[in-house]
Amino acid sequence: MLQILYRDDRLIAIHKPAGLLVHRTVLDRHETRFAVQLLRDQIGQRVYPVHRLDKGTSGALLFALDKDAGREMSWQFERQQVEKRYLAVVRGHTDGAGHIDHPLNRRPDDLEWIGEAVETAPQPAVTDYRTLARVELPIMVERYPSSRYSLLELSPQTGRRHQLRRHLKHIAHPIIGDSTYGKGRHNRMFADQLDCRRMLLACVEMRLTLPDGGPLLLRCPLERDFSALLSRLGWLDAAGAAGIESTI
Numbered sequence: 001m002l003q004i005l006y007r008d009d010r011l012i013a014i015h016k017p018a019g020l021l022v023h024r025t026v027l028d029r030h031e032t033r034f035a036v037q038l039l040r041d042q043i044g045q046r047v048y049p050v051h052r053l054d055k056g057t058s059g060a061l062l063f064a065l066d067k068d069a070g071r072e073m074s075w076q077f078e079r080q081q082v083e084k085r086y087l088a089v090v091r092g093h094t095d096g097a098g099h100i101d102h103p104l105n106r107r108p109d110d111l112e113w114i115g116e117a118v119e120t121a122p123q124p125a126v127t128d129y130r131t132l133a134r135v136e137l138p139i140m141v142e143r144y145p146s147s148r149y150s151l152l153e154l155s156p157q158t159g160r161r162h163q164l165r166r167h168l169k170h171i172a173h174p175i176i177g178d179s180t181y182g183k184g185r186h187n188r189m190f191a192d193q194l195d196c197r198r199m200l201l202a203c204v205e206m207r208l209t210l211p212d213g214g215p216l217l218l219r220c221p222l223e224r225d226f227s228a229l230l231s232r233l234g235w236l237d238a239a240g241a242a243g244i245e246s247t248i
Contacts, residue, residue: 002039005060005218010069010211012047014039015220016061018198022052035061051077054162056177059086059203060220069211076208077159083207086154086164087222087244089200089229090173091186093134094150100127100167104160126157127167133238141189149176151235153242164201176200196229204244221245 003015016022016035023036039047047063048070064070076082103122133151141147150173154164162181168174169181176182176190177199190196206218222230222239227246230236236246 002035002042005220006216008210010065011062011073011216012039012043012065013060013062013218015223016053016058017223018056018058018202018225021055022049022061036063039063050074051082051159053203054165054199054201056179056199057201057203058198058220058223058226060206060218061203062206062208062218072211073208080158081209083205084156084203085205086156087132087202087204087226087239088152088154088164088168089176089233090150090152090168091148091176091183092150092173093136093148094129094131094152094171094173097130098128098171100129100171101125102167102170104163104166106160123160124158125160125163125167127164128155128157129153130155132242133233133235135233135235139189139193141185147186147189149233151230151233151238190229194229194232196225198223198225200226200229202226219243219245221247223247 004012005015006013021034023034036047036049047065048067050062050064050070050073053059053061062073064073102125104125105122106120130153131150132153136146136148139147156163165175165178165181174182177187202222204220208216210216222244224247230239230246239246
């Protein structure tokens with residue numbers, strides 16, 4: 001059963017677990033479970049996704065319960081009117097805070113690869129981050145006898161595909177567990193030494209406007225495996241001080 005974070009007559013929000021696709025995709029033909037299908041079966045009615053989370057990302061995911069609400073909420077995301085907050089664990093010790101302004105080539109959706117060519121020119125992309133905690137582990141991963149990691153609060157100001165993952169790679173602090181943009185040696189160390197085999201990225205908060213004009217604040221606790229990793233690194237208090245709920 002998917003955890004429901006919010007529901008009214010027109011919208012429903014869930015906690016999407018890591019490893020679950022939002023909808024069917026030709027890039028993951030072998031997958032048979034999708035959030036759209038699971039939620040539809042769980043509540044007994046059709047749902048319309050209004051934004052996306054990558055397969056490896058957990059956290060708050062919003063659906064509409066009718067097409068008009070779906071169209072209206074999708075516009076908010078497309079017009080960058082939704083405030084989003086993420087939590088991530090990255091390689092290295094980051095600055096206390098930072099502003100990443102780095103255009104990204106457009107990544108077409110899988111369905112757009114079918115048919116005529118799609119414009120892929122660079123688009124403006126901006127991400128702000130704040131460092132919540134740092135750690136240095138006595139484990140040799142690369143050429144140093146110890147390895148450094150940081151816990152970040154991420155606030156994307158634009159909504160490009162894989163923006164956070166690509167921006168963190170751009171500043172040489174890739175997200176742990178990211179098999180596409182991350183570092184394999186560090187990912188394997190977290191799996192082997194810390195029993196963590198997921199991408200450490202989660203959408204923990206969204207602020208948006210309801211179809212009737214009222215405000216909506218969605219908060220999503222961390223998954224149990226993410227929380228367990230924070231506990232092992234001594235970061236639960238830092239996450240809690242930032243208003244992020246953990247599940248142990």
